[in-house]
Amino acid sequence: MRPFDYQRPDGLDHASLLDRDGATLIAGGTNLLDLMKLQVETPETLVDINRIGLDKIEPTGEGGIRIGALVSNSTCAADPRIRADWPLLSRAILAGASGQLRNKATTGGNLCQRTRCYYFMNIDMPCNKREPGTGCSALNGRNRIHAVLGANENCIATYPGDMAVAMYALDATVEIAGPDKASRSVRVRDFHRLPGERPELDNVLEAGEVITGVTLPAPVGGTQLYRKVRERSSYAFALVSIAAALRMEEGAISRASLAFGSMAHKPWHDLRIDAALTGAKPSDALFDHVADLLLEDAEGYGENDFKIPLARRTVKAVLREATGAST
Template identity: 60%
Template sequence: MKQFEYQRASDPREAAHIAAEASARFIAGGTNLLDLMKLQIETPSKLVDINRLALKSIEEVDGGLRIGALVSNSELAADERVRRDYAVLSRALLAGASGQLRNKATTGGNLLQRTRCGYFYETTARCNKREPGSGCDGREGFNRILAILGTSEACIATHPSDMAVAMRALDAVIETQKSDGSTREIPIAELHRLPGGTPQIETNLEPGELITAVRLPKPVDGVHLYRKVRDRASYAFALVSVAAIVRMEGGRIAEAKLAFGGLGTVPWRDAAVEDALKGETPSDQLFAKAADILLKDAKGFGENDFKIELTRRTLPAVLHDATRGES
């Protein structure tokens, strides 16, 4: 680990100002950043400790919830209001990582965690996300866990977060503090960037911009499900995951909100899939059609080809349970 400067911030505005230089990083739980620093994948000249900021509350705002960026994953998953009104989020959090990590990991940090692609972590491998312009060994290498949607010639790394998938289905809004003293709100659909030719730029945050809270809208009625298919039952990243909120009326699907993990380079959502389900009577044919729409642009790279067929089985299974009111 290389030498760095450490500084504690007293308020969000000061934190953003201190971290405005390109090589500075915020640190809260540190569950991802410290590992990257040990491997010298991240080599910040300065760490800005934000743990003392007043960003640890969960408040009811405008009929929804405002979640401070420093609320731990364990606290958020256990909150009575989240379990009651945003069950898909609680279930996604409990499906991620171990209990010890959830105790340290924060809401803001979870949104910004970096890929677990093996080539990103292997510093002797070619990785455009770690070293722009070097190439992508994942395309022709061991790519079993990597993405089949939203990929580019430069990168096929999967976004790892379970929480962000549920947040995407819930239409969360991200509140931030910028280094110039201003604030802004970012719909979660606009937070993460597709890799394109610049996979090293993973979000639309500006240098020094600090996530201060995540706001959830009014609760959405219906069945909330989070289905995570993985290699083992604990501490494994998703091969395919589905966050689903489905509301039925008169035997038809009145509304379906669906987001996907393990498939995309960002937390994935496809409005065309939801539109195809709305107003329809549940059936095997309808669910297969939804999977076809989702996967129309999917591309496997050899070892991850199975994800296409796995998704064709997982999505209909989730929709079957959701439309029957099973959780």
């Protein structure tokens, strides 16, 4: 780890000013400190934002709930309101990491975590995400955990988290504060980026901007499931994960929202899938159609080819469970 300056601002304005000067924010540090030890991240200044508040979970006037950016994953998952009305979020958080990490990891930091690609984590290997223009070593290398959707020759890494997948299905909104007291809100589905021509950019945050919270809309009831397929049941990143929020009425699906993890550079959401499910009666033919929509442009790169049939089977299993359809 390289030497760095350490600052602890006591307010949001101070944190934004420091970050605008090219410093790096730190809250729980569960991802950043690992990257610093490997010299993947080498900030000259760390700005510790743990003193600026943003650690409350509060109801909104519209019947939803606001989760402060510094609320720990453990606190969020255990909150009785979230467990009752947005259980999908609680289940996704509990499926990720260990208890010790969840105690430190924060809502804002979790959204901003970086990829776990082997080559991104190894400074001796070319990586466009770490050093733009050097190439993507994973294309012809070890890519078992890598993307089959939305990737290109610049980067085939995946977003590794669980919490954000649930937030995509729940259509959350990310609140962002910037320099000079400017603020904006971004749907979480628009927060992360696909690699495009700028694979080094994980999300839409700009210099000096700080996530202040995440808002969930009012609960809609129904069934909420999170399924994480991984190589072992203990702490491991997903090979494929699915967040599903469905409501049934008179034998048909009256509302559906699905999101998919570990398939792409960002959590994956396709409005066509939600539309195809809404108003339809559960059947294997319908579930096959949903899988076809999800995977129509899927592409494997060798070691990760298995993810495509795995995703198909997982989609069908989750939809059968969520709708109560016979197998």
